[in-house]
Structures are given as C-alpha cells and as structure tokens.
Amino acid sequence: MTKFTDLNLNPKVLKAIAEAGYESPTPIQAGAIPPALEGRDVLGIAQTGTGKTASFTLPMITLLARGRARARMPRSLVLCPTRELAAQVAENFDTYTKHMKLTKALLIGGVSFKEQEAIIDKGVDVLIATPGRLLDHFERGKLILSDVKVMVVDEADRMLDMGFIPDIERIFGLTPFTRQTLFFSATMAPEIERITNTFLSAPERVEVARQATASETIEQGVVLFKASRRDREGSEKRKVLRALIDGEGDKCTNAIIFCNRKTDVDICAKSLKKYGYDAAAIHGDLDQSQRTKTLDGFRDGSLRLLVASDVAARGLDVPSVSHVINFDVPGHPEDYVHRIGRTGRAGREGKAITICGPRDEKALVAVEQLIQKEIPRLENPVKSKPVEAKEKPKDEAKEPREKKSAAKSRKSDKSDKPTENKQKPRGRDRHDRDNKVVGMGDHLPSFIALSFAERRAG
Numbered sequence: 001m002t003k004f005t006d007l008n009l010n011p012k013v014l015k016a017i018a019e020a021g022y023e024s025p026t027p028i029q030a031g032a033i034p035p036a037l038e039g040r041d042v043l044g045i046a047q048t049g050t051g052k053t054a055s056f057t058l059p060m061i062t063l064l065a066r067g068r069a070r071a072r073m074p075r076s077l078v079l080c081p082t083r084e085l086a087a088q089v090a091e092n093f094d095t096y097t098k099h100m101k102l103t104k105a106l107l108i109g110g111v112s113f114k115e116q117e118a119i120i121d122k123g124v125d126v127l128i129a130t131p132g133r134l135l136d137h138f139e140r141g142k143l144i145l146s147d148v149k150v151m152v153v154d155e156a157d158r159m160l161d162m163g164f165i166p167d168i169e170r171i172f173g174l175t176p177f178t179r180q181t182l183f184f185s186a187t188m189a190p191e192i193e194r195i196t197n198t199f200l201s202a203p204e205r206v207e208v209a210r211q212a213t214a215s216e217t218i219e220q221g222v223v224l225f226k227a228s229r230r231d232r233e234g235s236e237k238r239k240v241l242r243a244l245i246d247g248e249g250d251k252c253t254n255a256i257i258f259c260n261r262k263t264d265v266d267i268c269a270k271s272l273k274k275y276g277y278d279a280a281a282i283h284g285d286l287d288q289s290q291r292t293k294t295l296d297g298f299r300d301g302s303l304r305l306l307v308a309s310d311v312a313a314r315g316l317d318v319p320s321v322s323h324v325i326n327f328d329v330p331g332h333p334e335d336y337v338h339r340i341g342r343t344g345r346a347g348r349e350g351k352a353i354t355i356c357g358p359r360d361e362k363a364l365v366a367v368e369q370l371i372q373k374e375i376p377r378l379e380n381p382v383k384s385k386p387v388e389a390k391e392k393p394k395d396e397a398k399e400p401r402e403k404k405s406a407a408k409s410r411k412s413d414k415s416d417k418p419t420e421n422k423q424k425p426r427g428r429d430r431h432d433r434d435n436k437v438v439g440m441g442d443h444l445p446s447f448i449a450l451s452f453a454e455r456r457a458g
C-alpha cells in the first residue's frame with residue numbers, strides 16, 4: 001500500500017497531514033498526487049468523500065512552496081461550483097498549509113468585493129473561487145490571471161448542471177496556455193468530455209469507484225408513500241418524515257434531509273421546528289452569513305437536522321452524519337449517490353432512507369438502475385402503527401402554517417392551513433351573509449331572501 005511518505009510531498013505538508021490524522025493516501029490521492037507533482041494534467045473521476053480535495057490541494061501546495069506571489073497575480077486557481085464547496089476547499093487548504101507561509105483568497109458571493117480585493121492586491125498564492133464571482137473580479141480589472149501556474153476545476157459535473165461551463169471555458173482562456181490543469185468530476189458527461197479534450201493536455205486519467213457506487217457501509221431503505229388525498233400530500237409526507245426520524249431514535253444523532261425543491265426545504269424545516277425538532281434550512285437563496293451559521297452549527301453538533309437542497313449541500317463535509325433522509329427521490333439519479341454519500345463517510349456506518357411518492361417512482365427506478373441494486377422497501381411508519389398518543393405532535397391540532405410565499409407555490413397542498421376558515425356558512429346563514437342567490441344576479445326579489453315561514457306570515 002502507498003504511504004504518504006512515498007509521494008514526494010513537501011515535508012511540511014506531510015507534517016500537517018499527519019497531524020490531521022491521515023494514515024495513508026486514499027486511492028484518488030495515490031493516483032493523482034504523483035502525476036500532479038510531475039507537472040502533468042490530471043483528470044480525476046471521483047466523487048466527494050473519496051479524499052479528492054486533498055488529491056489536488058496537497059500537490060498544489062507542494063508545487064507552490066517554491067516562489068512567491070505577485071500583487072494581483074495569483075499563482076494558482078481553484079474553481080468550485082458553490083460557495084460552500086469553495087469555503088470547504090479553503091478550510092482544507094488552511095489545514096494542509098499550517099506549517100507553510102502560503103496565502104489564499106476566497107472569492108465567493110456574499111462576501112464584500114472590497115475585502116477580497118484588498119487581499120488580492122497584496123498577492124495570493126491560491127485563489128479559491130466560484131466562476132461567476134471570479135469573472136466579476138476580473139471584469140473590475142483587479143485581477144490578472146496570466147501568472148496562474150496551476151488551475152483546478154472541482155466538481156465539473158455540478159458546474160455543468162448549474163450552467164457554468166461557458167464561464168469555465170472563458171476562465172480557461174484567460175489563464176496561460178502553459179498552465180497545469182487538475183480537473184475533477186464525478187461523472188463524464190459528453191459536455192465534460194469535450195471540455196477536457198479541449199483544455200487538458202495528455203492528462204493522467206485517475207478513476208476511483210464508479211460514480212454509481214454507494215459506500216457499502218450505508219444501509220439503504222425506501223418508504224413507498226401515497227397520500228390519502230392529493231391535497232394532504234405535503235402534510236402527510238411530513239408526518240412520515242417525523243415518524244422516520246422518531247423511529248430511528250437515538251441512532252439518529254444528526255441527519256441531512258434532502259428536498260428536491262427549495263420551497264420544500266423551507267416548509268420542512270419550519271414544520272420540523274414547529275413540532276419541536278432541532279432543524280434548520282439551507283439553500284441557495286439564504287444569505288451567506290445565515291448559511292455559514294447553519295452549517296457551522298451542523299458541523300459542531302449543535303444542530304441536529306439540516307434540511308437542504310442538492311446544490312447547497314454539495315461537497316458539505318461533515319465527517320459523521322448518521323442519517324440521510326430523502327424527502328423525495330432526486331430527479332438525477334447521480335444525486336442520490338451524492339446525497340447518501342454524506343453519511344457512511346470514512347468507513348463509518350450510516351443509514352439513508354428515501355420517501356418515494358407515486359410521482360417519484362420513475363426516478364426511483366432510475367436510481368436503482370444506476371446503483372444496480374434494489375433498495376429495500378421499508379414499511380410506512382405512519383400506516384403500520386395506529387398513531388399513539390406519544391407519537392402525536394405536541395400541537396397536532398395546529399399543523400404549522402406555511403409561509404405565504406411557500407404556500408402559494410404549492411396551492412394544492414392546503415392541509416396545513418386551519419380548516420375553520422374554509423367552511424362556508426350553510427342554509428339560512430348563507431343568505432344572511434351574502435344576501436344573494438345563485439343565478440339571480442343583483443336583481444333579487446326581496447321575498448326570496450325571506451325564510452319559508454316568513455314568506456307565509458308576510
């Protein structure tokens with residue numbers, strides 16, 4: 001087995017990784033670090049959780065240990081699809097460079113331009129950025145990319161999903177032709193293949209564990225769910241979610257709950273909170289400080305349930321997540337593998353439970369085809385047991401109301417709203433309130449408004 005000490009890494013890097021507790025390189029590290037240190041381009045096909053971040057960070061900082069950064073001219077560039085992933089790469093970078101004097105800047109949305117520009121002005125060794133923000137800085141004329149020696153593209157398949165490929169192509173064009181490129185993607189879609197053929201030069205291809213491979217330490221299950229009525233789908237599904245969490249009991253130390261839609265992320269988090277669960281939402285529309293606060297809470301264990309969208313949770317690195325719950329089956333089957341890969345990391349055990357409604361069944365078939373196995377069916381915890389008093393929410397009578405905007409986008413799901421407003425007055429009351437009879441327009445003969453008895457008496 002390869003050892004870190006066989007890899008020709010800088011001794012200060014070796015010291016930092018020993019302190020981080022890493023004993024031996026993961027397969028992507030063993031495969032990517034040697035060619036990267038030789039200055040070759042690398043095409044790494046690996047998903048998160050495989051140690052891919054270190055597979056490009058470690059050689060990069062070893063190469064950068066020589067030489068100095070010049071003002072406004074970063075020596076290396078790491079492009080990430082999301083702010084969270086960029087922030088995480090920056091954290092990794094800090095861990096591995098703790099015994100070295102390398103500087104970095106993080107260019108992500110939600111952080112002021114001024115602050116970031118001041119750092120770039122001084123000169124940085126590593127620039128970690130999301131593509132849009134990097135181009136914004138470039139267009140302000142504050143950034144020169146002609147000194148970039150190493151460029152990393154991380155999670156290229158996600159960049160493709162998010163429509164960043166034109167930005168990436170543009171950035172490639174702004175960096176010197178002679179740069180070294182380390183390119184990572186979990187999948188090789190034709191568009192990704194095209195980019196790598198265009199911008200990488202004779203890359204060393206390192207592929208670890210097919211994208212469809214879910215860790216063997218993850219126990220999977222799916223609950224087939226059908227609402228009793230269409231307009232109750234949302235509230236009944238949230239009830240299943242709560243029952244699943246309750247069913248796991250103390251085994252569920254923390255969980256990420258994935259929803260396909262942002263509106264559901266908000267609704268689920270609010271609903272869980274209302275029912276007394278320790279939950280918070282994270283999705284792309286929240287401001288940066290809120291996202292950072294929520295993620296920090298989840299990382300340090302003070303927040304138990306993180307309700308997330310795929311994009312927001314991308315690359316989220318929390319080493320011990322006991323459970324992943326899919327509130328719905330993801331539309332892209334690869335997302336299923338990414339989602340459940342948040343648990344069962346580094347050989348730990350994890351459990352992934354998916355709720356599948358009738359409309360999700362096709363997506364479930366696609367997931368099972370991709371992972372090439374059937375996900376065991378679990379009993380619906382709500383149907384299988386009559387609701388006992390202790391399983392009832394503290395305030396079942398008042399299912400949480402959804403925020404107006406969220407409710408608007410799910411008009412058919414009205415069951416969270418209190419019912420009394422919906423009841424129409426019946427019989428005489430109806431005349432009293434409306435003073436109108438259907439079909440008569442405004443020309444209502446006065447006797448019609450009278451009751452039968454009143455009419456006879458009159």
Ligand code: AMP
Nearest residue numbers: 022024025026048049050051052053054
């Ligand atoms: P990544 O695939 O980059 O998201 O990394 C997944 C997790 O594995 C992170 O928590 C890393 O800190 C950790 N990790 C990376 N390399 C190693 C290693 N060689 N040994 C143990 N843990 C590692």
